[in-house]
Amino acid sequence: MPSPSAYPQLAGRLFEIAQEGRVFPDSKTFVDCVPVEEPGSIRERFTAEYEGEDGELDDVVDGDLDLAGFVHENFTLPEDPVTAADPSTTSMEWYIDGLWPHLIRDPIDRREGETVIPLPNRSVIPGGRFRESYYWDSYFVAEGLAVAGRVDVVEDIVENFASLIDRFGFIPNGNRLYYTTRSNPPCFHLLLDLLSDERGPGIARQYLPHLEREYEFWMDGADGLERGEAYRRVVGLEEGVLNRYWDDQPRPRPESYREDVELAERVDREPESIYRDVRAACESGWDFSSRWFDGEGIETIHATDRVPVDLNALLYGTERSIARWYDDEDPETAAEYREAAEARRAAIDRYCWDPEREFYFDHSRSRGDRTDSWTLAGVVPLFSGAASQEQADAVAETLEERFLRPGGLVTSLRYSGEQWDAPNGWAPLQWMAIVGLRRYDHSELAQEIAGRWLDLNREVFERTGRMLEKYDVTGGRGEGGGGEYPLQFGFGWTNGVALALPRLFY
Template identity: 75%
Template sequence: MAQRDGVFPDSKTLVDCVPAVDPGEIHDRFEREEIGSDLERFVHENFIIPEDPVTEVDASVASMEWYIDGLWDDLIRDPVGTRDGETIIPLPNRSVIPGGRFRESYYWDSYFVAEGLAVTDRIDLLDELAENFASLIDRFGFIPNGNRLYYTTRSNPPLYHRLLDLLAHRRGPEEVLEYLPALEREYGFWMDGADGLERGEAHRRVVGLEEGVLNRYWDDDARPRVESYREDVELAERADRGSESVYRDVRAACESGWDFSSRWFDGEGIETIRTTDIVPVDLNAFLYGMERSLAGWHEYDGDDERAADYRERAAERRRLVDRYCWDAEREFYFDYAWTDGERTDSRSLAAAVPLFTGMATQKQADAITETLEERFLRSGGLVTSLRYSGEQWDAPNGWAPLQWMAIVGLAGYGHEQLAQEIAGRWLDLNREVFDETGRMLEKYDVTGGRDEGGAGGGGEYPLQFGFGWTNGVALALPEFLY
């Protein structure tokens, strides 16, 4: 009722509230009282409303780097407990939140945050993040999208192996071997149902194609998201198909991190979302990276047989991605619509992820580099896609994690000049927006860039500030490139 009536402008606020008294007592009060149109009063009297962290400073007295380093104290959270009726998931160690409406830690955000933490010598936090993820895998069998109970039916782009690689680089490879069982269990989560899967069939996150098995994004629930209940119900009412499939595809897009983007659409608007029909090139590149990491860790640990198995899995995945996602004529990676039996026509920065994970050949990387420079490069960095859909993971927006992966990938294939150009434009935009506003943004408009203020837009919630992964990438890029 409170979600449909819009008690809060942002639906997520309600499910992040903490009961002020015993939840049973709140239920009894609700049954006894005639709430009527006074629902907002009832909620405010019976729940503790969450507050957003303060993330704005006077930019005239602070450099961007100084601000980011000091902001960690506002974004780092002590070990999380829970109160009765609260949606937060307990964690054994400290974590880092993105900021704004995102008051809990998030899976793939945490990796990009970790890159910045490492630069500022907060290596102890890398250990704690790795332990938190291992704890979540132990309890849930995977790492949830975010540190809330309502996120426990889906994950996020699988980057735990990159966090462990970063930790190994800073601490030494022997420091991450204790996490190898957790990483293997996470891999099992993504590959659940792959054995014996027939072609043309799909099970959870695996899809049986004519020549083998690749992965898709999925959510084990097919109901409206409780954190965006009103938005999902209204969307399903506009769509011309069953509401359960709409809810599932919306949730699957949230697992992808690209919530939302025209790359998931079968038409002009979000009403045509079909995420579960898509074999995404970036997801399969991430899993290729996980397989390569698992091979490397097993080899280091002396288990040559397991190492060889994961190397074979990675080689097979690379072959299948080339078969289904690489377009030799257009010389670009595209997502594959497995239900249609053809590639989509959506060009996006997902095509840079195979460079980030080392899955592309040199020839493929050279072609991708040319396209990125000619079609994606703007005054403030790389644009997310070439389509203006009104969704936040499309033009004109640029996002820190996509800049980072593209830059690291380009440099890894010898294209340092373009990598430095992208980094310079992105950091200049970050700095100029900070100098004007005293804030680091969740996303930026990279097309008009500085002349238009640089603030990103679109999507189902207002622009957020803080911001964890923007901060991490802003600190990590100079060290990586220079």
């Protein structure tokens, strides 16, 4: 597969000028465009028409630069296929069922000049500006697909992810070339568990080598890591090794190039440092949240400084799943993974559990202590089974007292203007909280959260005819907001969780 630098909509002078010149309001639009002919020819035409001998833009010799016209002439724009429904003629559930044909994509072959990564089987996109499949989104989508009787699509998703692991050594954030330097919260083991429940353990066990290879990606550099050191996604602490989010490319994100460059210009730090922290937060899926900030805004982002409780809880689940799959054929290897899981659980307790506040927090390496950010990342140890009963009881009480709102659970207790903070609620976090609470016998609270969330989904749908990416759970009209881009519709994981939640209780 060609390097991203070979694509004029990902790198080079045309790319930089188009993004900085705001040809499209959303920076992601240009990187998703498809060249109408061979990319090299477009580069040559741009150079011939708009650059002088010194390589600088020359709009004196060649006339005023009509950059938007050049882009529209040489690229096909991406489409948003998802439309609103008439809620007077259909229910929320029927609308979701009717959306699957719009969100499920056929196998993707390599097409000249397109930034989409080929996939051998069907995939599911979230919708809106998200025109490709995403790693952790796909797990929550799959839970809904299983309820809808579309386990065949779940099998396709798993096979696609195995193919990506074969090619890249991990599952990229999304199936675009510009996402291949980072992953997403590790949910592959959850997909295998779901598939095993639906089809039997034999079909999922064949992907054990892929699950182990993904685990090796997250643990790269752990052997021999000294206390206080960090390498890529591993962090050496006094009482063991834990993980952090990371990205291997310290440059502006192509899909948010203008935003990143402008951010770096406002911050008194090395640009490479700010770019790395921004990208690491994107690997977390929480792009962006005050949990990554040392101060009042994104200018203070230090995501690589954090040891995130949610990431380590999911890797605990990965270790437990691998051990379980090895039980029958290799008990010795199974025991090694269980030992690793228990060591991680002890380290999560040491660095992320706060016995005084009785809740889980991210650990700050620079501070040498837990952060002050109350967020729903603290429910993931319950979801993965890493919490004790006493810890789960305390978390349940905190959720009810601090996080519960009329529309479900609020993402954090801070109003920062970022989308992964108050007043927003997100389907994946509702799901993990509800499943985690039920796991520790807090079913009444779990059902209350689920009911409030589904009631909000339905109320907004019946008023707008749409399923939303995120919701304002604190009251009012319910539409979420904040962040880098406008509210999106579709929406993959919201649909999946809306279908899957009722099955937990009935």
